[in-house]
Amino acid sequence: MSTLTDVNTADIVPTHKEVPANLETDASTNAVASGTTSGATVLSLEDIQKLLPHRYPFALVDRIIDYIPGKCAVGIKNVTFNEPHFQGHFPGRPIMPGVLIVEAMAQVGGIVLTQLADLQGGLFMFAGIDGVRFRRPVVPGDQLVMTVELISVKRRRFGKMRGRAEVDGQLAAEGEFMFSLVD
Numbered sequence: 001m002s003t004l005t006d007v008n009t010a011d012i013v014p015t016h017k018e019v020p021a022n023l024e025t026d027a028s029t030n031a032v033a034s035g036t037t038s039g040a041t042v043l044s045l046e047d048i049q050k051l052l053p054h055r056y057p058f059a060l061v062d063r064i065i066d067y068i069p070g071k072c073a074v075g076i077k078n079v080t081f082n083e084p085h086f087q088g089h090f091p092g093r094p095i096m097p098g099v100l101i102v103e104a105m106a107q108v109g110g111i112v113l114t115q116l117a118d119l120q121g122g123l124f125m126f127a128g129i130d131g132v133r134f135r136r137p138v139v140p141g142d143q144l145v146m147t148v149e150l151i152s153v154k155r156r157r158f159g160k161m162r163g164r165a166e167v168d169g170q171l172a173a174e175g176e177f178m179f180s181l182v183d
Contacts, residue, residue: 041067043111051114052107057084060104061111061146069115072149075108081140096138101173102129105163109148109177118156124179127158132175142167157181 043051043064054060066074079096086094106126113124138144146165153159158180165173 043067048111052110054107058103059107060100061107064108064111065145067111070112070117070150072147073108073111075104075111075146075148077104077144077146079138079140079142079144083140086140094140096142096144098132098134098173101134101138101144101165102132102163102175102177104144105146105148105165105173105175106161106177106179108146109150109161109163109179112148112150112161113159113179116153122181122183125182126177127180128178130176130178132173134173135171136167138165138167138172144172151176 041064045062048061048064049055049059052059052061060077061075062078063076064073065076066072081094083096085097085100089095089097110124144165144167146163148161148163151160151162158178161177161179163173163175163177164171
């Protein structure tokens with residue numbers, strides 16, 4: 001769903017691995033829940049790089065821990081002090097910029113979009129961002145767990161997704177994202 005998501009990726013098939021049993025996210029968001037992880041689809045960093053064109057410093061998803069084709073995905077971003085934006089945002093009090101949290105959620109959404117079989121080739125770009133709210137700061141050492149679900153696709157070119165980002169089970173950010181498929 002981000003600005004450079006290529007949809008010509010039919011040759012990528014997600015790997016199926018067990019998600020660690022100690023992993024918990026909110027079951028009400030169609031995410032992985034402790035004790036219900038058998039058969040969960042997990043995408044490694046290498047799999048993600050085959051699906052999304054983003055590269056350092058804008059590759060903001062480290063792993064997909066659950067994926068339901070055409071519906072939703074749950075991704076992880078391990079936030080580290082070594083990321084370039086922390087040098088200036090803010091010196092002495094590093095906080096992940098909200099725009100990068102939104103971009104990270106959009107990239108998780110891009111995983112869902114790249115696997116929609118009935119969409120023609122092109123790039124997905126932001127068409128709008130609605131109702132985004134930031135509930136807590138995200139800082140180095142946090143693990144951002146992002147759940148993004150597809151709400152609708154219209155005329156195979158426009159669509160809407162809903163995203164939530166959590167740290168330690170606490171809501172960090174949420175909102176809706178509109179995308180447009182461009183040639």
